Amino acid sequence: MDARLGFSALQSAAHHRDLPHPEPVVRLRGFVRRFGANTIIDGLDLDIAPGEFIALLGRSGSGKTTLLRTLAGLDEIRGQDVEVPDSRAVVFQDARLLPWKPVWKNVALGLKGDRVRDRSEAALKEVGLGHRLDAWPLTLSGGEAQRVALARALVREPKLLLLDEPFAALDALTRYRMHELVLSLWRAHRPAVLIVTHDVEEAIALADRVLVLDKGRIVAQERIAAPRGERSGLSGHLREKLLSHLGGDDDHGAAVLPFAPIAEAAE
Numbered sequence: 613m614d615a616r617l618g619f620s621a622l623q624s625a626a627h628h629r630d631l632p633h634p635e636p637v638v639r640l641r642g643f644v645r646r647f648g649a650n651t652i653i654d655g656l657d658l659d660i661a662p663g664e665f666i667a668l669l670g671r672s673g674s675g676k677t678t679l680l681r682t683l684a685g686l687d688e689i690r691g692q693d694v695e696v697p698d699s700r701a702v703v704f705q706d707a708r709l710l711p712w713k714p715v716w717k718n719v720a721l722g723l724k725g726d727r728v729r730d731r732s733e734a735a736l737k738e739v740g741l742g743h744r745l746d747a748w749p750l751t752l753s754g755g756e757a758q759r760v761a762l763a764r765a766l767v768r769e770p771k772l773l774l775l776d777e778p779f780a781a782l783d784a785l786t787r788y789r790m791h792e793l794v795l796s797l798w799r800a801h802r803p804a805v806l807i808v809t810h811d812v813e814e815a816i817a818l819a820d821r822v823l824v825l826d827k828g829r830i831v832a833q834e835r836i837a838a839p840r841g842e843r844s845g846l847s848g849h850l851r852e853k854l855l856s857h858l859g860g861d862d863d864h865g866a867a868v869l870p871f872a873p874i875a876e877a878a879e
């Protein structure tokens with residue numbers, strides 16, 4: 613897809629991020645995923661604009677992880693109308709660090725060139741772990757391990773960053789700190805982000821656009837134009853609206869936490 617972007621289009625995408633229809637970094641048309649007789653993703657259309665921050669909500673089993681795996685290139689897309697950038701990175705709920713490698717080597721994994729340690733160090737400093745470069749992963753807290761996972765993703769400067777419930781296992785305060793961190797990293801690097809979450813508050817706090825998936829279809833979407841520091845007022849109304857699309861028998865998700873506004877830097 614990138615090859616189709618001429619220089620002027622790239623410039624335009626960079627300088628006019630708010631245009632209604634910039635060339636998307638992700639484009640799905642009529643995407644279908646079946647496991648045996650079960651249709652998990654059912655004819656899904658999705659565009660993600662460069663630098664756009666999307667939250668994907670949905671009940672358990674609605675197909676969120678299946679969609680994320682597709683965008684990550686971890687799943688079957690042959691013969692389908694799916695465009696994803698080569699430059700992408702994923703952070704999962706568990707940090708998936710190699711315990712026998714120090715932190716900086718986990719971040720450097722797969723990087724090539726002679727500045728690998730410097731790049732790893734810079735990424736770890738960015739996530740606030742410049743003092744733990746040589747630490748062993750098993751000595752890290754859950755929040756620190758997720759910071760390393762974020763550094764490992766960002767050191768590759770992905771155009772698309774995929775986050776699969778990355779903060780679900782963290783306590784509320786740590787999760788709040790991670791929201792601040794993710795937003796500051798996003799502002800600095802501007803990847804397109806898709807975060808899968810069960811947490812409506814998390815979706816509202818972070819995203820430009822919230823999608824609700826049900827039975828493999830997008831059943832609701834909300835654009836959130838308000839600056840992230842001014843979203844506490846919206847939260848109640850939007851939460852109700854989103855929850856109304858998430859309700860149902862087996863809804864175990866949508867944990868409602870007290871809304872904590874995120875301090876806003878320049879959007």
Ligand SMILES: Nc1ncnc2c1ncn2[C@@H]1O[C@H](COP(=O)(O)OP(=O)(O)OP(=O)(O)O)[C@@H](O)[C@H]1O
Pocket residue numbers: 647652670671672673674675676677678679
């Ligand atoms: N490899 C597979 N083989 C068979 N069925 C699968 C496979 N992967 C996923 N499924 C089924 O697809 C459906 C959607 O799964 P998926 O993991 O995408 O849901 P989800 O929305 O991410 O759920 P959760 O919130 O619980 O993680 C589920 O019914 C699941 O059992």
